[in-house]
Amino acid sequence: MTTSSGNLAQKAVTETAIKIDNLNKWYGDHHVLKDVSLDISEGEIMVVCGPSGSGKSTLIRSLNHLEEYQEGVVSVFGQPLSRDRQSHKIIHQTMGMVFQNFNLFPHLTVLQNCTLGLTWLRKMSERDADKMAMRLLDRVGIAHLATRYPGQLSGGQQQRVAISRSLAMEPKIMLFDEPTSALDPEMVKEVLDVMIDLAKTGMTMVCVTHEMQFARQVADRVVFMADGEIIEVGPPEQVLVNPQWDRTREFLQHVL
Amino acid sequence: MDDLNVKNQPVLKQFVPTPPRPPHKSERGILGTIRHRCFNSIGNSLLTLCVATVLFYLVKHVLDWAVFNAVFIADNRRQCMDISPDSACWAGVISWFNGLIYGRFPVDEQWRVNIGVLLGLVWLLPLMSKRIPLRNFILLSWIGLYPFVGGYLFLGGRFGEELGLVHGAMTCLALAFLAIIYANWILSALGKKGLNELFVPLVSRLVERRIHLLSFVAVWLLVALVIASGLSQVSLEPVPIERWGGLFLTFIIAGFAITMAIPVGVILALGRRSKLPVIHWLSMTVIELVRSVPLITVLFMAVTLLPIFLPADMEFNKLTQVLVAVCLFAGAYMAENIRGGLQAIPKGQYEAAATLGLGYLHTMVLIILPQALRMMIPNIMTSFISLLKDTTLVSIIGLFDIMLMARNIANDKDWVGMHTEPLVMISVLFFILCYSMSQYSLNLEKRLKVDR
Numbered sequence: 001m002t003t004s005s006g007n008l009a010q011k012a013v014t015e016t017a018i019k020i021d022n023l024n025k026w027y028g029d030h031h032v033l034k035d036v037s038l039d040i041s042e043g044e045i046m047v048v049c050g051p052s053g054s055g056k057s058t059l060i061r062s063l064n065h066l067e068e069y070q071e072g073v074v075s076v077f078g079q080p081l082s083r084d085r086q087s088h089k090i091i092h093q094t095m096g097m098v099f100q101n102f103n104l105f106p107h108l109t110v111l112q113n114c115t116l117g118l119t120w121l122r123k124m125s126e127r128d129a130d131k132m133a134m135r136l137l138d139r140v141g142i143a144h145l146a147t148r149y150p151g152q153l154s155g156g157q158q159q160r161v162a163i164s165r166s167l168a169m170e171p172k173i174m175l176f177d178e179p180t181s182a183l184d185p186e187m188v189k190e191v192l193d194v195m196i197d198l199a200k201t202g203m204t205m206v207c208v209t210h211e212m213q214f215a216r217q218v219a220d221r222v223v224f225m226a227d228g229e230i231i232e233v234g235p236p237e238q239v240l241v242n243p244q245w246d247r248t249r250e251f252l253q254h255v256l
Numbered sequence: 257m258d259d260l261n262v263k264n265q266p267v268l269k270q271f272v273p274t275p276p277r278p279p280h281k282s283e284r285g286i287l288g289t290i291r292h293r294c295f296n297s298i299g300n301s302l303l304t305l306c307v308a309t310v311l312f313y314l315v316k317h318v319l320d321w322a323v324f325n326a327v328f329i330a331d332n333r334r335q336c337m338d339i340s341p342d343s344a345c346w347a348g349v350i351s352w353f354n355g356l357i358y359g360r361f362p363v364d365e366q367w368r369v370n371i372g373v374l375l376g377l378v379w380l381l382p383l384m385s386k387r388i389p390l391r392n393f394i395l396l397s398w399i400g401l402y403p404f405v406g407g408y409l410f411l412g413g414r415f416g417e418e419l420g421l422v423h424g425a426m427t428c429l430a431l432a433f434l435a436i437i438y439a440n441w442i443l444s445a446l447g448k449k450g451l452n453e454l455f456v457p458l459v460s461r462l463v464e465r466r467i468h469l470l471s472f473v474a475v476w477l478l479v480a481l482v483i484a485s486g487l488s489q490v491s492l493e494p495v496p497i498e499r500w501g502g503l504f505l506t507f508i509i510a511g512f513a514i515t516m517a518i519p520v521g522v523i524l525a526l527g528r529r530s531k532l533p534v535i536h537w538l539s540m541t542v543i544e545l546v547r548s549v550p551l552i553t554v555l556f557m558a559v560t561l562l563p564i565f566l567p568a569d570m571e572f573n574k575l576t577q578v579l580v581a582v583c584l585f586a587g588a589y590m591a592e593n594i595r596g597g598l599q600a601i602p603k604g605q606y607e608a609a610a611t612l613g614l615g616y617l618h619t620m621v622l623i624i625l626p627q628a629l630r631m632m633i634p635n636i637m638t639s640f641i642s643l644l645k646d647t648t649l650v651s652i653i654g655l656f657d658i659m660l661m662a663r664n665i666a667n668d669k670d671w672v673g674m675h676t677e678p679l680v681m682i683s684v685l686f687f688i689l690c691y692s693m694s695q696y697s698l699n700l701e702k703r704l705k706v707d708r
Binding site for chain 2: 088
């Protein structure tokens with residue numbers, strides 16, 4: 001495993017947002033995550049890539065406990081997470097997630113999707129929640145669709161709603177699980193543009209994606225995973241242009 | 257990179273889509289449709305003519321019996337026979353019509369049934385308008401409070417005497433709530449603040465939090481007091497439950513079953529999906545047990561077995577026992593409908609709710625159940641329709657519902673042996689009721705389908 005000393009030194013002053021320590025997960029006999037350790041600093045943009053079945057989605061879903069793991073510790077801002085109430089609270093207050101299939105609530109309008117958490121969990125007044133959600137929708141360029149239902153929107157628009165919905169809860173860390181994989185080629189760009197904008201605001205982001213262009217443009221570090229292991233970690237110019245391992249090179253030849 | 261490519265290429269031809277043309281002329285208009293569907297070949301034309309002839313004779317015979325040759329005015333069955341022996345004798349049904357609708361409810365008090373049913377409908381009326389705020393709240397208030405108003409009007413009695421204090425108080429609160437709903441509706445149409453905001457300035461001087469809620473409660477109690485002082489002057493003739501009957505009783509049983517089916521069904525369905533073994537097995541036992549037994553048996557058990565298990569001093573009337581039985585029966589069926597809907601919800605919905613931080617109750621009430629229930633509207637409505645029809649079974653255990661009243665006509669000395677006409681009349685009545693329910697369900701489905 002290679003580490004990028006230069007990048008870490010740069011970020012040394014900032015706090016560690018997520019610390020993954022020796023994570024191991026099995027599906028029955030299948031060992032999907034093998035001794036995965038990784039530190040993600042506050043404000044860092046981390047892109048996770050790798051072939052399908054390499055465990056990258058499982059890894060990102062383990063961070064907010066959508067998947068259970070058998071061994072290892074995930075800490076968020078220094079707080080080790082477990083299965084208790086306190087950990088759940090930390091997860092929901094600090095992490096937002098965007099899914100491959102958007103997972104918008106189809107029976108609610110775009111605006112209601114975004115205000116749901118604000119009114120029911122934050123106990124915000126309807127007017128304040130609407131105002132905040134509209135600001136976010138405006139930021140991703142779909143304020144004019146606020147009264148529509150998700151089923152009436154294109155894939156790209158739906159994914160932008162999903163991003164606003166997560167942002168409404170004001171997370172410190174955003175997890176993206178293949179946000180553009182279910183999209184038509186014409187719509188990938190509009191979602192990536194939103195993510196690039198978000199990256200510029202200093203949000204900590206962990207993205208599982210196959211968009212190498214995006215990785216090169218905004219990632220601070222790229223993680224390459226295969227067979228449940230982290231093979232390479234480093235700045236994009238190192239991992240993507242000049243990989244140290246044959247497995248990485250083989251993968252890159254397929255996606256680039 | 258893409259931008260560069262575009263710039264280097266020569267000027268492209270602009271693509272303009274071809275405008276759509278209207279459909280082929282043979283399929284246009286009503287005549288076109290009929291020609292296209294019914295007379296598109298010699299064989300089909302013959303078939304159309306044959307079917308049309310058969311239909312014509314069938315309809316003619318039915319109309320002759322039921323309308324053209326039927327007797328509407330007669331004193332007894334013999335007179336009917338004399339006028340037109342082979343046709344319907346509606347005179348009997350007409351003379352018993354009151355009984356079919358109200359059962360043996362005293363004639364002088366029947367206005368109370370009318371008012372009660374009307375109030376129930378009026379309460380639900382605001383749900384038709386999309387602009388009314390808190391529509392779910394109105395529906396909940398109907399479920400929780402309307403039974404007290406209905407009970408008061410149907411049972412009658414005087415406050416504090418035949419009518420229990422709790423029941424009386426709830427009746428006043430219910431009526432007050434209804435009054436506030438309507439006052440607010442009118443006030444909002446006039447562009448004014450709701451009645452419940454009346455005390456906001458006063459309350460805000462006393463407390464800092466929950467001002468609107470407290471103001472609402474204050475207004476509610478005040479209106480209820482006014483109504484209570486009015487109602488305490490009135491004394492309604494008590495009508496025992498044994499005298500309830502006819503379509504009115506059918507409405508009460510079916511209405512109760514339909515309203516309770518969803519909550520009971522949701523609880524049982526969620527229980528069956530629960531990971532806690534005790535709750536899981538308990539719900540499953542109830543569902544499977546009740547579903548595997550005919551409704552008649554459930555009704556008999558409720559009337560004959562329940563009193564044996566209950567302590568001797570606890571005595572329920574037959575109607576209460578029947579209501580409990582029907583409610584359990586409806587709930588068990590509904591539970592399986594709802595479980596089907598729950599299974600159709602993708603896992604991603606739970607995950608999205610979880611990442612937002614919603615707990616079990618929030619996830620279920622806000623995300624999962626609304627979708628599951630919408631998805632199952634056709635099945636739920638089918639259950640409701642069969643419930644409405646199944647309630648006629650209560651005649652077997654001696655409740656004078658519309659079915660038993662109809663059979664009583666044949667025992668009347670003036671109308672001895674008249675079985676067909678009352679049953680036809682009931683069929684038509686039930687068809688109208690059930691068909692409107694199914695139409696409403698289609699309408700509901702269409703209205704809620706926008707999102708898919």
